[in-house]
Amino acid sequence: MKGRYPEGIISWAQSFFENISPGVGLIFLVFLATLPVVTMRAAREQRDLEFWVFAKQHADAYRPLVDGWNSQADNKSVDLQLIDYQAMERRMLSGFMSGTPVADLMEVERHMIGRVFSGPLEAVGFVDLTERLKREGLMEKINRPSFSPWTTRGRIFGLPHDVHPVLLAYRADIVEAAGIDMSRIETWEDFVRELRPLMFEGGAVGRPVRYLLNIWHTQRDTIEMLLMQAGGGLFNERDEVDFLREPNVEVLARIATWIGGPGRIALDAPRFSASGNKLILDGTVLATPVPDWLAGIWQYDLPDLGGKLKLMPLPAWVPGGRRTSVLGGTMLGISKTARDFEECWDFAKSLYLSPTLAEKFFRDSHIISPVVEHWGLAFYHQPNAYYSGQCSGALFIEQAPHVPRRTSSPFSMMALDALGTVMHKVVDYADSQQISDPKALEPLLRELLKKEEERIKRQIARNVFHSGLAQEVQR
Amino acid sequence: MKSVRMALAPWLFLAPYLVTTGVFMIWPLAISFDLSFKQTFGPGHEVWVGWENFQFLLRDPLFWKAARNTAIFAACSVFIQLPLSLGLAMLLNRPQLWGRDVLRLVFFSPSLVGLVFVGVLFSMLFEKRTGLLNRVLAAMIPGFDVDFAWLESYVMAALVLAALWLYVGFNMVYFLAALQNVPAELVEAAMLDGASPWQRFRHVVVPEILPVASFVVLLSLIGSFQLFELPFILLNGSGPDNQGLTIVMYLYSTGFVTGDLGYASAIGWVLSLLLMVFAAGQRWLVRRLEQ
Numbered sequence: 001m002k003g004r005y006p007e008g009i010i011s012w013a014q015s016f017f018e019n020i021s022p023g024v025g026l027i028f029l030v031f032l033a034t035l036p037v038v039t040m041r042a043a044r045e046q047r048d049l050e051f052w053v054f055a056k057q058h059a060d061a062y063r064p065l066v067d068g069w070n071s072q073a074d075n076k077s078v079d080l081q082l083i084d085y086q087a088m089e090r091r092m093l094s095g096f097m098s099g100t101p102v103a104d105l106m107e108v109e110r111h112m113i114g115r116v117f118s119g120p121l122e123a124v125g126f127v128d129l130t131e132r133l134k135r136e137g138l139m140e141k142i143n144r145p146s147f148s149p150w151t152t153r154g155r156i157f158g159l160p161h162d163v164h165p166v167l168l169a170y171r172a173d174i175v176e177a178a179g180i181d182m183s184r185i186e187t188w189e190d191f192v193r194e195l196r197p198l199m200f201e202g203g204a205v206g207r208p209v210r211y212l213l214n215i216w217h218t219q220r221d222t223i224e225m226l227l228m229q230a231g232g233g234l235f236n237e238r239d240e241v242d243f244l245r246e247p248n249v250e251v252l253a254r255i256a257t258w259i260g261g262p263g264r265i266a267l268d269a270p271r272f273s274a275s276g277n278k279l280i281l282d283g284t285v286l287a288t289p290v291p292d293w294l295a296g297i298w299q300y301d302l303p304d305l306g307g308k309l310k311l312m313p314l315p316a317w318v319p320g321g322r323r324t325s326v327l328g329g330t331m332l333g334i335s336k337t338a339r340d341f342e343e344c345w346d347f348a349k350s351l352y353l354s355p356t357l358a359e360k361f362f363r364d365s366h367i368i369s370p371v372v373e374h375w376g377l378a379f380y381h382q383p384n385a386y387y388s389g390q391c392s393g394a395l396f397i398e399q400a401p402h403v404p405r406r407t408s409s410p411f412s413m414m415a416l417d418a419l420g421t422v423m424h425k426v427v428d429y430a431d432s433q434q435i436s437d438p439k440a441l442e443p444l445l446r447e448l449l450k451k452e453e454e455r456i457k458r459q460i461a462r463n464v465f466h467s468g469l470a471q472e473v474q475r
Numbered sequence: 476m477k478s479v480r481m482a483l484a485p486w487l488f489l490a491p492y493l494v495t496t497g498v499f500m501i502w503p504l505a506i507s508f509d510l511s512f513k514q515t516f517g518p519g520h521e522v523w524v525g526w527e528n529f530q531f532l533l534r535d536p537l538f539w540k541a542a543r544n545t546a547i548f549a550a551c552s553v554f555i556q557l558p559l560s561l562g563l564a565m566l567l568n569r570p571q572l573w574g575r576d577v578l579r580l581v582f583f584s585p586s587l588v589g590l591v592f593v594g595v596l597f598s599m600l601f602e603k604r605t606g607l608l609n610r611v612l613a614a615m616i617p618g619f620d621v622d623f624a625w626l627e628s629y630v631m632a633a634l635v636l637a638a639l640w641l642y643v644g645f646n647m648v649y650f651l652a653a654l655q656n657v658p659a660e661l662v663e664a665a666m667l668d669g670a671s672p673w674q675r676f677r678h679v680v681v682p683e684i685l686p687v688a689s690f691v692v693l694l695s696l697i698g699s700f701q702l703f704e705l706p707f708i709l710l711n712g713s714g715p716d717n718q719g720l721t722i723v724m725y726l727y728s729t730g731f732v733t734g735d736l737g738y739a740s741a742i743g744w745v746l747s748l749l750l751m752v753f754a755a756g757q758r759w760l761v762r763r764l765e766q
Binding site: 093278458 | 732
């Protein structure tokens with residue numbers, strides 16, 4: 001032993017093991033035992049470009065196309081990574097704020113983007129694509145309103161992934177059995193008048209057995225969607241908070257009388273919840289506003305509804321009014337730290353403009369492409385047995401050009417919270433005072449909307465990055 | 476040389492603690508203090524705003540709503556939860572109680588599951604139409620509205636009830652330990668002197684368990700002021716009209732949803748200040764009571 005190893009090492013090792021505690025010795029032995037495993041572990045194959053997505057459905061759809069892209073010798077290889085929604089949001093924002101590397105390409109959901117846009121324009125971590133989109137004619141190729149959530153201060157920072165028009169899904173089996181012709185319904189007023197008798201059909205006198213519409217004051221995004229349908233919304237065209245617009249007051253008052261008071265027609269069947277799904281399955285609620293993605297999710301989550309549902313355009317708020325709205329959305333952005341912008345841009349276009357991907361997305365998730373020229377493709381116009389043989393894709397496409405523009409304000413979540421607060425109070429008032437006339441709720445609504453609008457304006461006013469003060473201070 | 480080594484030795488042993496505390500406690504605290512006087516969008520975009528964050532906080536109705544909700548919850552913790560815990564501990568401290576070891580485990584066991592689980596469990600119990608509570612009430616009371624929304628109409632009561640289920644047994648363990656340390660001869664002497672059960676409790680038991688009780692009060696207050704997970708899960712946010720919004724939830728939403736880290740830091744420091752005031756007040760009160 002002494003002949004093979006220097007005496008110094010042996011004595012050092014002896015004294016080391018004599019002088020350390022058993023716990024430290026154990027940790028040291030574990031370290032030695034695992035060291036070869038860690039060092040010999042195959043390193044992840046290095047790719048040229050990194051692409052983060054948060055939705056498994058998207059990752060599954062993209063994988064064959066990414067493999068096809070990577071197999072082309074001229075292309076830089078892309079590493080597609082599926083990352084949890086919140087983890088991705090944190091990594092992306094931390095990267096943007098601290099200047100540390102993030103992926104070259106990232107898919108961003110609508111609720112994430114406000115944070116990205118909350119700083120000064122030059123601090124947005126994505127490349128400004130506005131000029132590029134105009135130069136290459138993509139502004140005409142892609143459904144124009146679908147750019148709005150990804151636009152801030154007049155600049156566009158992403159390629160839209162979808163349109164997400166909203167239709168009304170209703171229980172055709174129940175409605176048609178009662179002899180109601182839904183094609184005659186044009187407005188929400190028609191909808192309530194025609195369907196109201198179904199609420200009490202077969203039950204005790206005065207006690208509803210079912211409700212007409214799935215909406216509640218806690219479903220803030222659905223209410224906002226209906227405001228946009230009416231030409232209102234929480235922000236105006238200049239992305240300024242504007243709660244007190246006339247369509248907002250009228251629509252909110254009407255919705256409040258649907259949820260509360262003696263004229264109630266609504267029930268809360270929340271999305272993605274077992275209890276909500278059961279209420280829809282049981283026919284306790286007859287109609288739900290559904291964007292294309294939810295129409296796809298139902299096909300998987302509620303197979304028992306197959307053949308019982310039909311889709312129709314949303315009833316308008318006024319005769320001749322808009323018959324759709326918009327809910328949800330995703331974009332593809334290229335980060336400013338991307339290693340090769342041109343290659344990323346080519347990849348982004350090959351993915352998002354691909355008819356193959358459009359077909360896969362429609363077949364797997366019922367999502368329709370924002371690329372206008374794809375809308376004539378045959379797969380969108382085939383009958384769908386789940387929706388009682390209707391050409392469900394074509395129904396969504398018919399409404400796609402009419403989806404309203406949306407805000408990308410970083411204060412949109414705050415505004416939605418405020419909307420929830422207002423609606424809670426108004427519904428409570430309608431309940432306690434037994435009010436069924438929307439006009440009677442309007443004074444209270446105006447007062448509450450004004451109060452919340454002022455609160456949010458105060459929040460925005462103190463944001464130095466939005467008031468432009470930051471740029472002045474930095475100068 | 477030896478004296479230098481001797482002088483360095485304690486610092487060497489202290490180094491792991493000092494480094495970790497410095498890096499993960501002192502440094503972030505200093506940064507957050509600095510942030511509370513700024514508006515930021517990442518380190519590259521910072522603007523010094525002085526006391527503006529604190530001034531805005533003073534006139535921010537949402538902060539005051541959060542503070543009010545938190546204070547109500549804290550008051551319920553101290554004035555409902557702790558007396559219940561003490562009562563339960565006294566009951567389960569009776570030697571003649573049959574199966575008391577099993578009962579102790581039963582009452583303590585909810586605290587093994589954690590706040591997130593309790594949030595999910597109670598959100599299912601309180602659900603409209605399909606929730607257990609409404610189903611049972613509808614079966615028992617003719618005409619009961621099965622769509623009654625507990626989590627919209629009684630937000631704070633629901634929060635307090637869920638917290639009671641979780642923490643009554645947990646705090647009971649502290650009181651039980653304290654009660655077991657009350658000298659039996661003192662109680663017996665009081666009995667021989669003709670003291671009533673209330674007099675024995677007031678003049679013998681309470682003074683003996685006071686140090687533990689004050690510790691439990693302080694823990695409950697701090698825990699209440701840090702309340703976050705339970706309303707966040709139970710109400711899926713802050714609840715209708717922000718009735719379940721707490722200070723820490725508001726801090727979270729300001730810092731990580733709105734992205735205003737400066738304002739969130741200011742809220743954090745005000746919360747710390749409040750906790751320091753409560754801790755100092757509680758110590759002062761206990762000293763007065765002990766005297």
